[in-house]
Amino acid sequence: MQSYLGTVAAALGAAAIALLLVEVVHRVIRRLGRRSLLMTELTDHAHRPFQVAGTILAVQFGVRFSTGYAVGTAWRQVVLHVLVLAVIASAAWLVASLFVVIEDTALARFRVDVPNNRHARRVRTQVVLLRRLTIAVIVILTVGVMLMTFPAVRGIGAGVLTSAGVVGVVAALAAQSLLGNVFAGLQLAFSDAVRLDDVVVVEGEWGRIEELTLSYVVVQIWDDRRLILPTSYFTSTPFENWTRTEAAVLGTAEFDVDWAIPVQAMREELRRLVESSDLWDGRVCVLQVTDATGGMIRVRALVSAADAGSLWDLRCLVREQLVAWVRDQRPTALPRIRAEVGDGVGALPWQAVQPRRPVRRLPETEAPDDARVFGGSEDGQARSEAFVGREEHADSRR
Incomplete structure (x- = not known):
């Protein structure tokens, strides 16, 4: 019982110290970065994930050092493993939030509420798709790292690597349509064929590009309906883009x-x-x-x-x-429709009203x-x- 209480006290003390340090850093950055858009975005969007990641990491250190370095009971191993998984997840959240802050700072330099906003819409489209791709890669890597913390998964890692070629072929065939849409989305983002807020005519419908993701495109039709198409549609089917070069x-x-x-x-x-x-x-x-x-x-x-x-x-x-x-x-x-009856060579007063x-x-x-x-x-x-x-x-x- 004394060991349990010591571990809980150490965890709570470490969490309190971490929260205090994070709050001090948050206030210092906010005060120093009043005129900096990047610092403002950091304090607004990255504060919460930084707080969670720092607290979980401090709790992990508190539990580990309070019970010694020797291999302890089963509950200690389970708690430490859960804390390791939480640290990995919170660190991924923090990294994703930092990328979002950088992308939002880059987007703030380009205004889309002006008449000639073609370049701004192009940059916005590319940044939005890169954000989605970045978050998807971070989630996949995070899940992979979390799975590698389990001994059973590490044990079968060698067998998986030896059959990586066969698995890759099978996965590519199974996800052919999905991967095609993902690459089509990247192609749309960097080929400048279509951008957010472009006015297009697709499937006989006239509308505006409302949302553009890695797998599908949402077209807002003029009567407020939504036409949802796969991104591969815009790389394989002709369509009209009324605002590719200018809005006029x-x-x-x-x-x-x-x-x-x-x-x-x-x-x-x-x-x-x-x-x-x-x-x-x-x-x-x-x-x-x-x-x-x-x-x-x-x-x-x-x-x-x-x-x-x-x-x-x-x-x-x-x-x-x-x-x-x-x-x-x-x-x-x-x-x-005119019909002449009688002599066609005569003068016909067909223009009755001057x-x-x-x-x-x-x-x-x-x-x-x-x-x-x-x-x-x-x-x-x-x-x-x-x-x-x-x-x-x-x-x-x-």
Whole structure:
């Protein structure tokens, strides 16, 4: 009984001393690191695991030294073994928390709440995946070290090592899909193909990358549903990434109208509409006739916005307002099917309603900017060079 009481007293005394020392170190670091983000993160996130690890280590030393170095009773061996396992687990927790502190400090340098945050989102994606991989490796190593403390596991270690080749092949075949997703996640993190908060179109759904792990990717669809896909999907299946280079994007709104539509007047109405909306970013506003078959013509309005959400609203606004403009101002341009009965060479008064205001017709030599996608402005000229190539490059190939 005296031995038991001595051991308990030694353990409690060691724990008290450890807690006191940890608290002193915690207060000193907090006072010295008021202006340091790293020190602040250490005091906030690493304090608890440091406290637990220090206390368990002190208790282990107290129990070991209070009962002497000779081999004692069975209860002493069991207690010491449990304390060794606790020390290993707490040390792993402390190491993982230190890695998390370093990663959070690195992430704090990159803001994602700014308009042009492509680089910040890329770094954030890589750091988050590295954090998950680091924690997974630490957990695996910790479990392995804890198992090696059992004599039975150490005894069969030699046999396991001799058959490591066969076991490795079997494990690789069994975990082929899992390992494929893990490597695909690392490839996504460092290939810059997709990042957190990227706007993508996958499986016909338009959404945003909400979460990216080593095994799966969560896509937040525009209607707040979640599409969960394995990471290998993004390395083996084509998908659309609207914000890979920048957040600003282009979008279209198409209309099938009659041949009687005054295209220039519709173009001017589109320009007036986008200039009065705060959804337009001022880059691209183009209206073109892209098809003229089947008794109707197809008019396409191409507009730009600062991000995918604004573009969606802008496209809906353009579609709504131009439909109302055609209906109210140019009713003769509504889609129709014509049938001529009688003499086809006579003059048919098919245009029964005249425009309410005269249409200003441009000379044939004057090409408005609103009618050109690949030219007419600096943005259009840059787009032309990107898709066609500079004139001097074309001349050099002739």
